[in-house]
Amino acid sequence: MLNIREATCADVSLILRLVRDLAEYEREPDAVVATEDDLLRDGFGAEPKFRVLIAEWDGTPVGFALYFYHYSTWLGRAGIFLEDLFVKPEYRGKGIGRALLTELARIAAQNGYYGVKWEVLDWNQPAIDFYQSLGAEIRKQWLTVRITGEAFRKLASDSV
Amino acid sequence: MLNIREATCADVSLILRLVRDLAEYEREPDAVVATEDDLLRDGFGAEPKFRVLIAEWDGTPVGFALYFYHYSTWLGRAGIFLEDLFVKPEYRGKGIGRALLTELARIAAQNGYYGVKWEVLDWNQPAIDFYQSLGAEIRKQWLTVRITGEAFRKLASDSV
Numbered sequence: 001m002l003n004i005r006e007a008t009c010a011d012v013s014l015i016l017r018l019v020r021d022l023a024e025y026e027r028e029p030d031a032v033v034a035t036e037d038d039l040l041r042d043g044f045g046a047e048p049k050f051r052v053l054i055a056e057w058d059g060t061p062v063g064f065a066l067y068f069y070h071y072s073t074w075l076g077r078a079g080i081f082l083e084d085l086f087v088k089p090e091y092r093g094k095g096i097g098r099a100l101l102t103e104l105a106r107i108a109a110q111n112g113y114y115g116v117k118w119e120v121l122d123w124n125q126p127a128i129d130f131y132q133s134l135g136a137e138i139r140k141q142w143l144t145v146r147i148t149g150e151a152f153r154k155l156a157s158d159s160v
Numbered sequence: 161m162l163n164i165r166e167a168t169c170a171d172v173s174l175i176l177r178l179v180r181d182l183a184e185y186e187r188e189p190d191a192v193v194a195t196e197d198d199l200l201r202d203g204f205g206a207e208p209k210f211r212v213l214i215a216e217w218d219g220t221p222v223g224f225a226l227y228f229y230h231y232s233t234w235l236g237r238a239g240i241f242l243e244d245l246f247v248k249p250e251y252r253g254k255g256i257g258r259a260l261l262t263e264l265a266r267i268a269a270q271n272g273y274y275g276v277k278w279e280v281l282d283w284n285q286p287a288i289d290f291y292q293s294l295g296a297e298i299r300k301q302w303l304t305v306r307i308t309g310e311a312f313r314k315l316a317s318d319s320v
């Protein structure tokens with residue numbers, strides 16, 4: 001049976017394993033440089049920068065959703081940003097991903113938020129089909145941009 | 161001369177005008193349903209959900225950057241998410257957009273964050289060229305997804 005619970009600091013090692021499993025599924029196994037200390041400091045201190053739901057099947061952790069808050073200036077409302085959603089391959093097809101999304105939507109609705117936002121890889125058609133079946137909108141016209149590493153440090157040290 | 165300052169609650173009406181100017185530039189003038197009360201409640205209460213930098217040219221407000229926080233589980237670090245960046249058309253070409261991005265990068269660096277993330281419309285080639293000239297990465301493989309409105313309310317009321 002499925003149970004969804006909030007993660008605690010005792011789950012940091014589990015969360016990091018699930019983050020790595022997800023990165024592997026997303027074909028970027030070497031992209032995870034985060035450590036347990038990072039997740040402990042940022043997720044379970046006085047001002048948590050993210051929150052985590054753990055999905056358990058018959059008591060075994062099989063998936064997770066990691067999220068934080070977002071804001072839409074057009075809607076004038078906060079929303080949930082879902083950074084990571086993952087269910088172990090052998091536990092798919094049991095409605096666990098949907099249950100995690102439902103729980104997030106419930107939290108968002110309880111807080112008066114506008115909804116839930118996330119990202120999906122363009123080759124992950126099963127995920128795209130699933131999200132669209134729930135009525136989610138794939139916003140193809142919006143590209144995500146990031147400045148990190150050397151370019152970020154250079155920009156930060158610019159003299160204006 | 162350019163001056164960049166943090167917004168206060170006295171700037172709410174200005175911020176909403178700039179949000180509307182940006183939505184018009186992004187060809188979605190009717191998408192802004194936010195009110196001054198929304199921005200006051202969410203940006204200037206006890207737990208602000210966003211922060212705003214105002215750019216002034218010779219004392220006149222000519223642009224803004226509205227941002228909040230994000231988290232990368234792969235990097236194990238928070239980052240700045242830039243929701244809105246706008247400079248009035250008649251003030252472009254003076255380095256104001258770059259100065260706003262520099263200030264955000266500086267804030268991110270001071271906090272030990274991994275960088276700055278945002279979104280751009282796929283037809284906005286001048287903006288894409290500008291971001292790439294700074295060394296930012298356009299992550300075309302990631303699509304943004306959102307569930308809002310009726311589909312969101314339906315999901316939130318799902319019985320799991």
